[in-house]
Amino acid sequence: MVIAAYLLGSIPSSVWYGIGYLGIDVRKFGSKNAGATNTFRVLGKRAGTVVMLIDVLKGWTATMLAVLLYYFGLITDDQILTYQFIFGIVAIIGHIFPVYVNFKGGKGVATLLGMVLAIHPELALLCITIFILTLIASQYVSLSSILATLAFPVLLLLGVFGKPELSLVIFGFAMFLMVVFTHQKNIVRLLNGSENRVKLFVRKDKGKR
Template identity: 75%
Template sequence: MTFGLFLITFIGAYLLGSIPTSVWYGIGYFGIDVRQHGSGNAGATNTFRILGKRAGTIVMLIDILKGWTATCLALLLYYFNVIGLEELLSYKIVFGLVAIVGHIYPIFVKFKGGKGVATLLGMVLAVHSELALVCITIFIFTLLTSQYVSLSSMLATLAFPVFSLLGMFGQPETLLVVFGFVMFVLVVLTHKKNIGRLLSGNESRVRIFGNKKE
């Protein structure tokens, strides 16, 4: 029963992360597969570019929700006494990571997904909501000033382990700090092409206000 419940929640976290929100929403409501347009990425940013702000916002919110829900599956293990309170954070991180892997490599669309930033945000909200709000603030500020989603994502992700290490919300937790830096490395790796375009000045911008795009 103990292993069975763990296996069910583990697989459930992956399947939640694997939900290809942008692909299903784009095809279902617009008849457009976002993977065949723009950057070819199956994520919220490309959805913003191809299908507009409303569609992009819906996709982003659902991707955040699936990351949050998958991470909170650890609470089921705690509720059924499979794990103790001291293990809850570790299992939240495990399930959140599994959901992010699901988003990047979704079983439903031949393992070709997005970059996992929105799903990561949902995970962070479930793991440490206060730090998540700081990261969101940094993301929004950077996006408004630079109009680069990729740069905003990387800086916001880096903020999590840095502020955690500085003890912004109490005594630093080693697990959170390590997790944060691992996530930052993962986000950087999934944004390698964006980094190249940023350095060459060819990265696409997302305009929050107005309809003009670059």
């Protein structure tokens, strides 16, 4: 199951979709990152949305493998969360270091979202809301990703969903540190004022293509 989780996470959706359908390798353009954000930037909204949904599904499916083990009686009810952590984290590692494309992948945020949706869907939806609001206000995907990830353990500590479970809080802060680590260059650009913005609700000139 660990191997299956890694192989699921390793699926390079942006690379395969870009080359397979449009003949474009996203790793050669934009930020040259094989993730959903660069796919939006290079290939457009439709391709970016498809890639993002696949990356989310990778994390969700890998994490739900724990439920499959429980269904077949291989683990007990109180072991499900532990195995969800293991499979989800392995899938994220697979996304960042995919075996299919020389271990150079994306930053793992969408796959992390899929993992969180499997573990705590209500909190995940709240974090998505924070991401969207931050993105609308700042137009920075990197900043939105960092703040939305930080919101997960903070909201748990604040007791928004009742008494917080220690393992979830620790996991949340660990994932926040991972996102900060994978966004080091973005953070430097944010501090320098040179980070790329995502232009939302931009109307195209009808006279131009």
